[in-house]
Amino acid sequence: MFLTRSPVVAEALRAAVRAPSPHNSQPWIFELAPDTIDVVLDESRILGACDPEAREARLSCGAALLNLRLAIAAAGRISEVELTPERDRPALLARVTLGPHHRPTASERRLAAAIPRRYSNRRPFTNEPVPLRVRTAVREAAREEGARLVLLDEAGLLEATAGLIRRADHVQALDAAFQRELRAWTRRGAEDDGVPVYAGGPRSAGGLLPGRYVKEDGAPRVFEQDPVVAVLTMPNDAPMSQVRAGCAMQRVLLTATDAGLSASFYSQPIEITAVRAELRDLLGDSGHPQTVFRLGYGSPGVKTPRRPIEAVARDRIEEERP
Template sequence: MTSPQIKTALEAAILAPSPHNTQPWRFEVAEDTVELFLDESRILAIADPDGREARMSCGAALFNLRMSLRSRGVPVRVELLPDRDRPALLARVRIGGHLAVASDELVLCQAIPRRRTNRGPFREERVPGSVQKTLRQAALRERGRLILLDQPARYSAVATLLRLAEFSQRQDTDFQDELVQWVAGDPARLDGVPPLASGPPPVTEPLVLLREYGSNSQKAPREYEQEPLLGVLVTHGDTSYDHLLAGQAMQRVLLAATVCEVSASFLSAAVELPSSRASLRSLLGDGAYPQVVLRFGYGYQAPGTRRRPVDEVSTCPQNQT
């Protein structure tokens, strides 16, 4: 059995977001070590063939694990990609000792179960500059960078790119066939995205198109915000190591947004299509690699998606008590 602190940390880790809620992580637990593995069987063959997004999701799970332990006064030492002969081993977390709990980390940890991907409409309310600064700083704390699109010309160009990418995926039968496999129509299913997690149909087509998970026709049409705050999380490199950094930065940003009562959702098409991602990188103009595109705003309460239990995604030695 795992210690109560480690089990609690794993329960926090599995609340990380993942594409189509695939939950592509696996943990091996020893007395003072947690190893995080990429579950390659859960990589999306069409949307994420190289596993970039899956590795980022594992990075987000790693961040939650870290925050859960540190908020309980348990220090951690993290090695990313510790064994070149086992590329699926993404991180080794060594646990031990005591530390003073930082108030900001405690607040982030408390936000983990409240974080939601909000695919519904946002209110026409601008995210203030002070909150934008908090989100940018959150990314920097994890060696990422969040570019918030505040220049009209660049905003318009990126919004157009996002629309074209989403439209392209909607016309891609292979992508749509894969997506259907992850629409969780069965309420007992523990992965995938239930149709109710999609937003209501728009009264008029919004500037930014959102991914649809099944039919949302049972919901009354609603107006979506005209110009949501758009952010692109970028890294200097584009290796597996950078993807893990990006995932941790992404999760700190999402939790910081949750603390500030700001909703967020993913606009993934532009970074899933190679041509769109290359165009987005060119539009950003500084050579950095776009890893995540996020939509921020003030929304209404969003439903959560289910998770597989800790016992299903983790193992520990038989002789451990």
């Protein structure tokens, strides 16, 4: 297998699989050929209830793609990316070609180093404000990948968005298929996918932002007074744009990690179509909302497992061309 022949590829794949994904579903396959890594959407891992159109799965693959790019750069190689390289195979999202030697920039080194340190932290954050310098850095990270990060710091915007999160959360609480899927991906054992119960957060005492994967045991906790909530948007919502949104999401999360911040997601308003449309209207002409997260200074949380790279990588089989 090409994997065993190239330490750079193996290292890049170890970074790729650390990407976040809804319910830790890890909806990716990596097909290898000499000097190329194809990022393929694993259609068997699309979440039918919360992500029927595979938007979040494409975001996850986009995040894995950014990790690949950064790990390759940090290993001292250039990489070129072609999105959806084969028109008649939409599950093939990207082809990464390794090029010649490259001297990694300071930013590439720092973001690559942040990959194994990033995880979703669903616990309360402290009340320490996120400085302007860091807010600017995460906005810039999104822009670098063609997205926009809207920080909800205008009066009323946070409350209105929190209201949409609560409404969508309520819809999902009453949706039997959604609840079944959530239970199916919640893990009590030592599986290498799904969300282990220990990664859940406490119930929020104020209830402003309802979390997913709430620990049923334990008292509700007071969350930070003034949460920093951000919505990542794209100018359009085509599948390729969703992959790019995933790169942007991951660049934001890694930039935040590098600055000492924690993050957790609130996808409820994105997953309910009508609520997503309301969120889009609320943000004015900011584009199509792709993901919502809370940023802040957290106490240490826990990392979740991943499938080994041998389980998600295979050699590319060249089709015979007549």
